[in-house]
Amino acid sequence: MSVTASAKLPEVVELELAKYSNTIDLLHAGAIDADKVFRPFRLVHGVYGQRQGGENQMVRIKLKYGVVTPPQMRALADTAEKYANGVSHITTRQAIQFHYVQLDGTPALLRQLEDVGMTTREACGNAVRAVCGSPLAGTRSDELFNIDPYAEQCFQHFLRGPLSASLPRKFKISFGTTDADPLQQTNIQDIGITPVVKDSKQGFRVVGAAGLGAMPVAPVLVREFCAKEDLLPVLDALVRVHHKYGDRNNRAKARLKFVLKAKGEDGFRALVEEQLAEALQAGVRGAALPDTLAPANPTPIPQVSNAAEQTWRTWNVRTHRDAGLAVVSLCIKRGDIPAKEMRILADLAEKFSAGDVRSTNDQNLIFRRVKIADLSALYPELVKLGYDRKAHTIVDVVSCPGASTCQLGLTLSKNLAVELEQSLGQLAADPGVMNAHINISGCPNSCGQHHIGSIGFHGASSKIGDKIVPHYMLFVGGGDEGSKVHFGNFIARLPARKVPAVIKLLTEIYVAERNPGEAMAAFFRRTCGEGLDRAAVSAAKAALKGKIASLCTYADGELKESDLYDIGSTQLFSASMEELGVGECMA
Numbered sequence: 001m002s003v004t005a006s007a008k009l010p011e012v013v014e015l016e017l018a019k020y021s022n023t024i025d026l027l028h029a030g031a032i033d034a035d036k037v038f039r040p041f042r043l044v045h046g047v048y049g050q051r052q053g054g055e056n057q058m059v060r061i062k063l064k065y066g067v068v069t070p071p072q073m074r075a076l077a078d079t080a081e082k083y084a085n086g087v088s089h090i091t092t093r094q095a096i097q098f099h100y101v102q103l104d105g106t107p108a109l110l111r112q113l114e115d116v117g118m119t120t121r122e123a124c125g126n127a128v129r130a131v132c133g134s135p136l137a138g139t140r141s142d143e144l145f146n147i148d149p150y151a152e153q154c155f156q157h158f159l160r161g162p163l164s165a166s167l168p169r170k171f172k173i174s175f176g177t178t179d180a181d182p183l184q185q186t187n188i189q190d191i192g193i194t195p196v197v198k199d200s201k202q203g204f205r206v207v208g209a210a211g212l213g214a215m216p217v218a219p220v221l222v223r224e225f226c227a228k229e230d231l232l233p234v235l236d237a238l239v240r241v242h243h244k245y246g247d248r249n250n251r252a253k254a255r256l257k258f259v260l261k262a263k264g265e266d267g268f269r270a271l272v273e274e275q276l277a278e279a280l281q282a283g284v285r286g287a288a289l290p291d292t293l294a295p296a297n298p299t300p301i302p303q304v305s306n307a308a309e310q311t312w313r314t315w316n317v318r319t320h321r322d323a324g325l326a327v328v329s330l331c332i333k334r335g336d337i338p339a340k341e342m343r344i345l346a347d348l349a350e351k352f353s354a355g356d357v358r359s360t361n362d363q364n365l366i367f368r369r370v371k372i373a374d375l376s377a378l379y380p381e382l383v384k385l386g387y388d389r390k391a392h393t394i395v396d397v398v399s400c401p402g403a404s405t406c407q408l409g410l411t412l413s414k415n416l417a418v419e420l421e422q423s424l425g426q427l428a429a430d431p432g433v434m435n436a437h438i439n440i441s442g443c444p445n446s447c448g449q450h451h452i453g454s455i456g457f458h459g460a461s462s463k464i465g466d467k468i469v470p471h472y473m474l475f476v477g478g479g480d481e482g483s484k485v486h487f488g489n490f491i492a493r494l495p496a497r498k499v500p501a502v503i504k505l506l507t508e509i510y511v512a513e514r515n516p517g518e519a520m521a522a523f524f525r526r527t528c529g530e531g532l533d534r535a536a537v538s539a540a541k542a543a544l545k546g547k548i549a550s551l552c553t554y555a556d557g558e559l560k561e562s563d564l565y566d567i568g569s570t571q572l573f574s575a576s577m578e579e580l581g582v583g584e585c586m587a
Contacts, residue, residue, distance in 0.1 A: 012160065013114055016121070020045055021107040044127055044165045046120025047106050050099060051407045051579060057106060058405060059084070059098045060123040061113060065133030065151040065175065066094040066358035068365075073346035073357070075116040077339035083109045088342055090335035092398060092449050093172065094132050094359040095123060099405050121160060126167045128158040128239060132174035134184040135358035135366045140177055141296035141321045144195040144202055147175045149289035150231060157232060157284075163239055168246030169254035171239060172211075179482025182392065185361050187219050187485035188212050188452060190256045191238050194482070198225040206231070208238050209260035209268060212446035216487045217257040220265045222272055232286030233279045240275035241268075296321040299372055309379050315390040315434070317375065320368070326375060328353070328367040329391035330382060333421065334399050334414050335363030341385050352378045361449075362398050362437070364391050394436045394507075395424045398449065402442025402459060403566070407581035409442035411459030411470050415568035416440055416499060423500045433507050436520035437479075444473075451487045452478040454521040455506060460493060461577055464559060468574035470496035470566040476506070476544070477524035486521065489528040489537075491545050496567055498551045505548055 009017075023041055026032045039049070042057075050056040061076075068076075076088045076096060083105045084098035091097055101109065110120055122128055133151040137143070154173060158164045176184030176194040186192025192207045204226045210219035226234055238256070245263075247254045260268045298319040304310050318327040330345070337345070345365065349357045352374050353367035360366060365387075370378060382388040390396060397420050400406070402413030417440055439453030450456030456475040461468055475488030494502055507520075514523045529540030545552070554563070566573050 043125030046123035055102045057101045061096040062123045062130035064155040070346035077342040081339045090363045128164040131155040134177045145291040151175045163243045209256045211257045214444040216451045228288040236279040236284045237276035297323045330365040330387040331389040331391035399440040400447035413440040413442035456488045470573045479521045
């Protein structure tokens, strides 16, 4: 399958693209095994089998720490229309995914992405995945220094690295700015890095071996203080620990968090020291990079008389550390951007944000350098697109694609998100409710990060009599709060169609019983007995479940024909369950 070169790319990329194209030819010729040889090969290139089977593929694009330029946005629009279903989907790790891509179209797609500086290399498979970073880096007034140079160094070091694509399982890295940053997520990764200062010297706190999935694990402290020049070798050492000690026999226990479980915290840190010595011997070196930020001089965001615009400014606009600038969040419903809107956003980014755009881990976009004087001109343009909704709030529901495309998806999680977005608008009057977050995963594996939502759900199925009915598992009180991560408390199994009513009841309980100034996540942690002994916690969770018990089951005779279908589906849920396959994240 020959693909015409459109631009001169680095030799390593040209060779890689040629090999990928030739390997597809070998597959079609029957010269290689589709599962044992081709599947792991294409996964390393970011091409992932889709639920619909056949030639349908999902293609994941690594946006390094969320950076996407206007020319890249236009390329995403063009390629989404040409090769996929016309939609760019933002993931919970700041990547872009295309769905419904035909396998034979992937060689040309990958080349066109590389032509504009985007790669799918190691976006899937047993690899060091995209390096994430707070989209607010360089804009916050409380930052010690700029993390971007270190995120870039990390990204380049591991991209096509000697161990990066041959790990026991996937490996995730993220940089935060400060513990107060609401858009950092350093405590749910294999490595989390946050700037700190000790004895007047700047450096990083490094934590490791965390993860969500069906069994969430909090990180271990690897370095309370890591000098800037030592960071890259320490990160390399952690990848080496995973490579050498990760379980290559049991795929279900092959993440780094299982090495931590097996060795204990002290034993795990000893392995890091062992592998750090090997990394240094191999010549891995870091450096203190140009990272100084100008002194913060933020300009307050002025109020306006237009009530709708003022609401938008209150919820979607932040001060920038540089005078005269604002940071604007665009609320992208379920992270889906149609090609037409993507092109418009590219134009708006150039006009209003100096081309500075980043994706977020809650599936939105941020314009990072908007002149305060231009806010009133930008606002109506976002209203036309429907991107003026309150971002990073309870009405900005986070959801993975679920059963719409994923082979492991049990429920249509995005359809539930749609229903919740429509029903949650009435809660806008209460700031405490609005500041909460809802996260939905279509299965227990937590791609929608349900474990860290103020309220979280993952898809499930239940048998009622002889009927298979879509359900969700309810969790409350989660959140990655910088210095500490809280995993949600499991409360109950709920019929899918009763979830909106449960949300309404939970918010009413919160408003009626919270302490002054208490956030929803903190309220539910307290309500569930945080800090108490096991028996007290069990009793507290049972008491909360009792308050919503009427919505946790169907009364006699209540089950209707429509309840046998997932939300927004025309297919019986029992038939959907028969479509489940082997998730390629386990391949």
